[in-house]
Amino acid sequence: MSFMIADHIVFQNEDFVAINKPSGLLTIPDREGKELSLKSILKERFGEIFTVHRLDRDTSGLVVFALNEAAHKHLSQQFEARETDKIYNGLVLGKLISEEGVINEPIAEHPTKRGLMTVWRKGKESVTEYKVLESFRLYSLVQFKILTGRTHQIRVHMKHIGHPIACDASYGDGKPILLSQLKTKFKLSQADEEERPLLNRLALHSSQLSFHGINNDHFSLQAPLPKDFRATINQLQKAKR
Template structure:
């Protein structure tokens, strides 16, 4: 079913306008829709160089989902919330969210395909059906997926306008000086290591709010609220202020500590506006066993 969008600005290129209105699609994705004639104005395909004017009404036809070659696998899921539009799961540490080179199966997507069948949105493409946002392989916690395109578009818009709230807990190295603070530092790809992110003036805006939960000798238990959602954001920002996440071998110390096989970082809370009902949904998970074991090993608070 086509999506109807009315222009509310003047002079912008059609691809820029649509990318702003359809945050689930990149600008290149919008350009592909234009090339295929899937964006029309008064029944005629819109040219890529069209400049929008207020009041123009465009019809956007999203293509049918591409049949996925990703295999459905019967992998246990810790489902925290599910209905006909969305599903939220508590991802274990060590599970990759979607297939990628080196991780072609055993992912959250493989598990979701088995659990949900054909009820996953197709906007993310063949390798990422339903996936609205990701968390790292070695980060545990809440991930939400969409079961249809309308839900996907709604949740993606909430990510963009920051009404979808994500709160993490982490153990970081060192004594964080202030009880609360904000890291406002742009993040982009590292200039020499393509697998790393870094704080750079050429990066995209990134804001992380943190507060101290408890202090231990040489470590601090913190809560982090994301205002933006850049790759590795909490890990990069905490390392940037001199307090890398415990167990993070990429941005922190290069040897494992406290028996960890990955960073001590858990996506604990998730709030969003339900795409169908408009109700605010607030979800929370308990800290996983690996996290509580780290706190036990750290001993008494100070």
């Protein structure tokens, strides 16, 4: 994956840098360290860089890195003490019965499936607030606010209530969103042998992040939805009309 890091910087000062991370890029290096990660790209640009929190590889959106040890300590404490506001947007399968609600279900590592998480009564407390922004025939656009930061939290909680995130291969059906699903009179163009998906990656985006800087200034950062995500919502809205 080659991309210009400058195009993805949402905000930067002497203490931290906020990035609108593309889907498919690791936030920090994995154990093997063979794959490119956002942290390694930032290291090349800034030298020393400190991880404050992370996003799943396939989730796009806001992620913050500290640029010095004092900022790292200050920001990490806020994330750990749940003093930050983290808002995500996601497309989920189906229509939710309640337009808004709170999912308070403990999450733990899956006992048999490595790398996956699951709702389990002996797991760690996990709380997700959700609000339906718009409903379509097959999908719903939902805003999530996470009050805890468990691995795969939104994905696990949405699977648990029967509305997994669209295109989620780990917790849903992993199927892409196709225009032919939405349009009754869909015709494949002659140039294409097979249909190109509207969206073929996890439909989850970290859109807003609020926290306090070292001097107690309040930061409220926003990352616009990626192009593929916006185009998909656009087509869903068209099909609804």
